[in-house]
Amino acid sequence: MIVVSTLLMLLIGSAFAVLFRSVADLRATQRLAQQSQGLLMAVNQVQRQFFNLETDARGYALTGQPQYNTRWQVAQAAFPKEAVALTRLAGSNAEQRSTAERIQQTGMAYIKEHPISSGSAAKYDSPTKQRTTTSERDDWRAEPIRDAFHRIMATEQSLATAREERAEATANRAIAATVGGLTGSVLLITAFAGYILRAIVHPVRQTAAMADRLANGDLKARTPETGAGEVGVLERSFNRMADSLQESHAELSTSRSRILAAADQARRRIEHDLHDGAQQQLVALVLELKTAQSVIPTAQPELKAKMSRAAERLVGVLDDLRELSHGIHPAVLSKGGLPPALRALARRSPVPVELDVQVPQRLPERIEVAAYYVASEALANTAKHAQASYARVSARADDDVLYLSVHDDGVGGAALGRGSGLVGLTDRIRALGGTLTLRSPERQGTTVQACLPLTEA
Ligand SMILES: Nc1ncnc2c1ncn2[C@@H]1O[C@H](COP(=O)(O)OP(=O)(O)OP(=O)(O)O)[C@@H](O)[C@H]1O
Ligand SMILES: [Mg+2]
Numbered sequence: 001m002i003v004v005s006t007l008l009m010l011l012i013g014s015a016f017a018v019l020f021r022s023v024a025d026l027r028a029t030q031r032l033a034q035q036s037q038g039l040l041m042a043v044n045q046v047q048r049q050f051f052n053l054e055t056d057a058r059g060y061a062l063t064g065q066p067q068y069n070t071r072w073q074v075a076q077a078a079f080p081k082e083a084v085a086l087t088r089l090a091g092s093n094a095e096q097r098s099t100a101e102r103i104q105q106t107g108m109a110y111i112k113e114h115p116i117s118s119g120s121a122a123k124y125d126s127p128t129k130q131r132t133t134t135s136e137r138d139d140w141r142a143e144p145i146r147d148a149f150h151r152i153m154a155t156e157q158s159l160a161t162a163r164e165e166r167a168e169a170t171a172n173r174a175i176a177a178t179v180g181g182l183t184g185s186v187l188l189i190t191a192f193a194g195y196i197l198r199a200i201v202h203p204v205r206q207t208a209a210m211a212d213r214l215a216n217g218d219l220k221a222r223t224p225e226t227g228a229g230e231v232g233v234l235e236r237s238f239n240r241m242a243d244s245l246q247e248s249h250a251e252l253s254t255s256r257s258r259i260l261a262a263a264d265q266a267r268r269r270i271e272h273d274l275h276d277g278a279q280q281q282l283v284a285l286v287l288e289l290k291t292a293q294s295v296i297p298t299a300q301p302e303l304k305a306k307m308s309r310a311a312e313r314l315v316g317v318l319d320d321l322r323e324l325s326h327g328i329h330p331a332v333l334s335k336g337g338l339p340p341a342l343r344a345l346a347r348r349s350p351v352p353v354e355l356d357v358q359v360p361q362r363l364p365e366r367i368e369v370a371a372y373y374v375a376s377e378a379l380a381n382t383a384k385h386a387q388a389s390y391a392r393v394s395a396r397a398d399d400d401v402l403y404l405s406v407h408d409d410g411v412g413g414a415a416l417g418r419g420s421g422l423v424g425l426t427d428r429i430r431a432l433g434g435t436l437t438l439r440s441p442e443r444q445g446t447t448v449q450a451c452l453p454l455t456e457a
Contacts, residue, residue: 001192004188004191004192008185008189008192011184012181014177015178015180015182015184016181018174019174022170022174026174029163029166029167030167033164033167036156036159036163038089039086039090040157042085042086042089043149043152043153043156046082049075050107050145052075054142056068056072056075057072057114057116060072060116069116072116076111076117080107083107083108086100087103090152093155096155100152103149106148107145199228199231200227203231203235207234207235207238210222214245219246221242222238222242223235256427257432259431260366260428260431264329264365264366267329268334270329271325271326271328271329274324279318279322282321285314286315289307289314290311293307330344333372334365337368338357338368338372338395339357339395341372342357342372343355345372345375345393346393349379349391352389353379353392353393354392354393356392356394357394358395358396359402367402367432367452367454370432370450371395371450371452374404374429374448375404377421377425378406378446379393379406381414385410386446387410387411388408388410388445390408391406391407391408392406393405393406399454400454401452402452404449404450405447406448407445407446408445410446411442412440412441412444413440414446415440422436432453433456434451434452435451436451437451
């Protein structure tokens with residue numbers, strides 16, 4: 001990334017440097033072209049002035065008319081100023097400057113030494129006499145000035161041509177730098193974007209998707225560790241975090257299951273102790289009382305009635321004890337499995353219960369116990385809170401899962417957290433790797449559904 005950024009910087013920097021340089025060159029060339037134009041105009045001006053001088057001098061020499069003399073005077077006055085301006089304009093180029101100076105000097109000398117300037121009008125009194133000689137002498141004197149005019153213009157034109165060529169080369173260089181810089185930048189930016197997409201955007205997106213799956217409970221979500229630099233660190237950290245989350249989750253499930261199994265075993269032992277201990281003794285006591293009652297003489301009806309009441313109360317205590325031990329751990333579940341245990345629950349429910357049980361085989365004990373508690377708590381809730389006219393218990397097991405649902409047509413509005421029954425069930429089912437769902441819209445009944453995997457995770 002650093003290499004590409006540096007390359008991009010260098011490329012764009014060089015392209016701009018060339019462009020700036022070319023623009024500066026072009027501006028300088030443009031300035032010189034303007035100067036050159038000014039110089040050529042000045043040369044034209046001075047040349048015209050000089051031609052005027054020549055023409056007027058010749059006209060005066062040939063015709064002797066005073067208007068030529070007057071015009072000569074005007075041109076004579078204007079020439080030095082224009083010649084000086086020309087010299088100033090030619091200032092930057094030594095050769096042109098010296099030619100301009102020569103024009104100035106020879107021009108001034110021409111004017112100064114011309115017979116008209118010296119006021120020798122007499123020499124011109126008979127113009128026709130001197131026509132030929134004067135013209136020849138003027139031509140001879142004007143020749144070097146004409147040459148200088150010619151040279152200064154030719155040199156300026158060749159300078160202009162050279163400048164044009166240089167300007168064209170500069171413009172071409174600027175175009176090449178722009179096109180090269182632009183193409184290089186586009187290529188580098190495209191390559192850079194591709195690299196960022198492949199090396200950063202794609203892995204970060206993938207890690208974000210995995211984080212989303214993890215957040216939604218998929219603890220197996222992992223991201224490929226292919227990124228470089230910080231992205232690679234991010235991917236590895238994410239995977240380590242997911243590993244440790246999965247381990248903690250597994251440990252938590254195991255310890256939950258252990259606690260549940262221990263609690264269930266304790267309940268079973270208590271139920272067993274009650275059944276074989278207190279209950280048996282109470283049954284024996286009832287039988288003894290009944291035997292004692294049968295041998296009481298009829299002359300003592302009061303004693304007989306007391307004994308009978310005591311026996312009845314003992315039977316009542318025995319029933320209570322049976323009910324209690326059933327709640328602790330139903331012996332019928334251990335003996336006959338889920339269908340008879342659910343039937344016993346339905347029988348004891350004060351709300352009429354429809355049963356639909358399709359569980360042909362015995363299930364693992366932890367599953368049977370959990371399913372029994374779900375049905376037991378849901379039916380108890382129906383009786384306590386639902387004001388329902390009926391309840392329906394359905395159970396269906398295939399090779400892998402047991403589905404159990406308890407539905408009532410009561411008032412609805414059940415929610416986790418207001419008591420401990422439904423929360424405890426949720427914990428129990430989760431500890432077995434299953435799910436418990438509660439649907440209880442207001443006035444539309446309540447459904448508790450448990451889904452329990454039959455194989456251990
Ligand atoms: N079948 C139902 N119909 C209407 N409301 C219900 C039903 N089941 C539960 N509820 C409501 O949901 C709440 C939570 O039930 P939960 O079984 O967790 O607690 P509880 O029955 O109040 O107390 P606990 O079960 O600990 O003796 C109840 O207090 C009750 O208001
Ligand atoms: Mg409850």
